[in-house]
Amino acid sequence: MSHPAHARINVDLLRPLMRTSWRFYLVAGILGSIVVTAFFAWISQAYFGFGVSGIRWPVYWGFYVTNFVFWIGISHAGTLISAILRLVDAGWRRPVTRCAEVITVFALMIGALFPIIHLGRPWLAFWLFPYPSERLIWPNFRSPLVWDFFAINTYLTGSVLFLVLPMIPDFAVVRDKATGLRRTIYTYLALGWRGTPRQWHRLETAMSIMAVGIVPVAVSVHTIVSFDFSMAPVPMWQSTIFGPYFVAGAIFSGIAGLLIAMAIVRKVLHLQDYLHPVHFQNLGKLLLVMALLWGYFVFNERLVTYYGNGPSEMAVFWRTQRESFAPLYWTMVICNFVVPLVLMGIRYFRTITGCVIASLCVVVGMWLERFLIIVPSLGHKYLPYSYGIYRPQPVEIIIAIATFAAMTLLYVLFAKVVPIISIWELKAGEPPSASARLADARPVAQGEANP
Amino acid sequence: MPKWSLAVDLDRCNGCGACVTACHAENNISTVGADQAARGRAKHWIRVERYWEGEFPDVRLKFRPVMCQHCDNAPCEPVCPTYASHHTPDGLNAQVYNRCIGTRYCANACPYNVRFFDFFNPSWDKPLHLQLNPDVSIREVGVMEKCTFCVQRIKATTIQAKAEDRAVKDGEIQPACAQACPATALVFGDLSDPESAVSRLSRSPRGSKLLEDVGTKPSVTYLSKQ
Numbered sequence: 001m002s003h004p005a006h007a008r009i010n011v012d013l014l015r016p017l018m019r020t021s022w023r024f025y026l027v028a029g030i031l032g033s034i035v036v037t038a039f040f041a042w043i044s045q046a047y048f049g050f051g052v053s054g055i056r057w058p059v060y061w062g063f064y065v066t067n068f069v070f071w072i073g074i075s076h077a078g079t080l081i082s083a084i085l086r087l088v089d090a091g092w093r094r095p096v097t098r099c100a101e102v103i104t105v106f107a108l109m110i111g112a113l114f115p116i117i118h119l120g121r122p123w124l125a126f127w128l129f130p131y132p133s134e135r136l137i138w139p140n141f142r143s144p145l146v147w148d149f150f151a152i153n154t155y156l157t158g159s160v161l162f163l164v165l166p167m168i169p170d171f172a173v174v175r176d177k178a179t180g181l182r183r184t185i186y187t188y189l190a191l192g193w194r195g196t197p198r199q200w201h202r203l204e205t206a207m208s209i210m211a212v213g214i215v216p217v218a219v220s221v222h223t224i225v226s227f228d229f230s231m232a233p234v235p236m237w238q239s240t241i242f243g244p245y246f247v248a249g250a251i252f253s254g255i256a257g258l259l260i261a262m263a264i265v266r267k268v269l270h271l272q273d274y275l276h277p278v279h280f281q282n283l284g285k286l287l288l289v290m291a292l293l294w295g296y297f298v299f300n301e302r303l304v305t306y307y308g309n310g311p312s313e314m315a316v317f318w319r320t321q322r323e324s325f326a327p328l329y330w331t332m333v334i335c336n337f338v339v340p341l342v343l344m345g346i347r348y349f350r351t352i353t354g355c356v357i358a359s360l361c362v363v364v365g366m367w368l369e370r371f372l373i374i375v376p377s378l379g380h381k382y383l384p385y386s387y388g389i390y391r392p393q394p395v396e397i398i399i400a401i402a403t404f405a406a407m408t409l410l411y412v413l414f415a416k417v418v419p420i421i422s423i424w425e426l427k428a429g430e431p432p433s434a435s436a437r438l439a440d441a442r443p444v445a446q447g448e449a450n451p
Numbered sequence: 452m453p454k455w456s457l458a459v460d461l462d463r464c465n466g467c468g469a470c471v472t473a474c475h476a477e478n479n480i481s482t483v484g485a486d487q488a489a490r491g492r493a494k495h496w497i498r499v500e501r502y503w504e505g506e507f508p509d510v511r512l513k514f515r516p517v518m519c520q521h522c523d524n525a526p527c528e529p530v531c532p533t534y535a536s537h538h539t540p541d542g543l544n545a546q547v548y549n550r551c552i553g554t555r556y557c558a559n560a561c562p563y564n565v566r567f568f569d570f571f572n573p574s575w576d577k578p579l580h581l582q583l584n585p586d587v588s589i590r591e592v593g594v595m596e597k598c599t600f601c602v603q604r605i606k607a608t609t610i611q612a613k614a615e616d617r618a619v620k621d622g623e624i625q626p627a628c629a630q631a632c633p634a635t636a637l638v639f640g641d642l643s644d645p646e647s648a649v650s651r652l653s654r655s656p657r658g659s660k661l662l663e664d665v666g667t668k669p670s671v672t673y674l675s676k677q
Binding site for chain 1: 487490491492493498500501502515517526529530531532533534550551552553554555556558559560562563564567568569570571572591592593594595662665666667
C-alpha cells in the first residue's frame, strides 16, 4: 500500500476546499430543500397536533424512535472503530479515521434530535436537563430516557473532541495554503498550531487518552439505548441480551455506513490513490465478523423466546416470524445476514462494489431491525383486546427520508471545509516504524509555511 | 394512610358501558370523533373488553372492565423522565398533566394499555361542552392522561371528613364508574380497612389480579365468574 508524495497529498486533499464546482451547489441545494421540507413537516406536527403522525394507541412509538435508535447505531462506527484501530496502531487506518469520526458526530446530532421530535410537547424538552429550577424539581434519574440524555451528551462531547483534535494540524496546513478570508478563518481554527515537538507531543497524548476513553463510552451509549426497551415489561423487549445485541448491531450498521461514505468520497473527490481496495477489504472483513455476530444474537434471542414459549412473547414472535410482519422480518434476515455473508465471505466479491452493495443491504436491514423490535411488540402487548396496528403517515416518512438527506448534506458541507482525509496522519504513516513516523511528522507541518 | 382499591365483580358486569360514559362525563375526557377513534385516538380511561369463548354458534361473551390498575409496582412510574407519572402515599398512580412532556414511555411500559395520549387539543360536540366538570383540569395536546380513581372525589370527601373531624366512611367515596354501575359490579374503597366492602371482596377466593405474572402488583381485584 503506497501513498503519493507529500506535495501531491496537499494538492489532492485540499482540492475540494479550494475549488467548488456547480455540482456542489446543486447537491447541497437538493439535500437542503429536503431537510427544510422535513423541518416544516415537523412544525406542522407541532402546530396541528401529534395526531398528524401515525402514532396511535397502543403503538406509541414508531418511525421516530426507529430513526433515533438507527442513527445512534450508525454513530458507532466512526469513533469506536477509529479508536480501536488507533489503539492497535493499525497502519491502514490513516486515510479512514476522519471519514469515520465525522459520521459519528453527524449521526449523533441527527439521532439526538429524535427524542425532541417525538415529544408530545417538544417546547418543554429542556425539562430533561438537570438544572436547578425554582421549583426544585429534577429529572427522574431512574428513567432510561434520562440515562440516554447523559450517555448521548457524553458521547457527542467525546466524539467532537476526538474529531476536532487531529484536525488542528490540518487546519494549519489549510491556513498556510490559503489566502484572504479563508486564511483568517483557518488561522483561528488552527489555534496557533506551529508544529513544535511540544505541540505534537500534547496532541499524541490527548489522542491516546481520548482513544482509550471513548471506547467504553461508545459501548455504554448503545447499551443504554437498548435499556429504553429492555427496562419495560413488554413482550420481546424485556430481554437481558439487548445490551450486547444493540451494541453489535450498532457497530454493524456503522461499518456499513462508513463503507458507503468512503465509496462516495473516493468517487466524488477522486481519492482513488488514497482509499485503496485494501481499506474496503479490511472493513469488509469487519462487516463479515459483525454480520456473524448479529446473526448469533438474533438466533439467540429468537431461540430462547421460542423455547420459553410464553404466551405473550409467542404472540409477538409469530407475528414477526410468519404473520403480518414476516415479509419485513425475512427481508431483514436476508439483508443483514445472507447478503453480507455471501458478498464479504467470498473473496471474489469482496471488492469495493461488493462492499457497497452489502453495506446498502445492511443499512436497510438494520433500520428494519429497529422497527421490528419496536412496533410488533407494542402492537401485541398482553391483552388481545388492546392489540393494534401502526401505519406511518407522510410526516413521519418525510422526516425519516430527510435524516438521510441531512446526513449526506452535513457530510458534503464538512468535506468542503475540512480535508476529509487526515493530511498529517497520512504523511506520518508512510515510514513503517513508530519512531520514524514522529520524526517525519514534525517537520512536515512545520515546513508547510514555505512548501 | 388509606390504600384505595377497586373490586370488579365479573359475575355482575353485563357490559352496558355506563361506567365508560360516566367516566367521560366526570373527568372531562374529550371525544375525538368516529374517524380519529378508528385511527386509535379514542380515550377511554375505563373500557369494557369483550372476549368470545367457544366456537360459533356455541359462543359465550365475556366482559371485563379495564381501567388503570393503580399498581404498587407500576412500570409506568420509573420510566417517566420528569416525574409526571408518580406514586402518591395513598397508593394512587398519579399523572401530573402539567409536568408531562409526552415521551409516551409510560404508555409503552404499561402492560394494560390504560394510558392515553392527547393527539389534539380537546374539543367536545355541542352541547357536551356545557357539562365540563370544574374539579378536573383539561389536558392539552401532547400529554398522557389516565384513570385517577376520581382523585377529585377522594380529595373532596377526605377534606370534608377532616373538617368534620371524623373518618371517611366506607362507601362514602364513589368514583364515577362505580357510582354509575347499575349492577354494582364495581366496588371502591379503602383496602387498609379490613372491614370495608372492597377488602372483603378482595379476600374472596374468586379474586385475582389482571396479568399478575407481570409482577406489577395491581390494586384492582377481579372476581371471576361463579
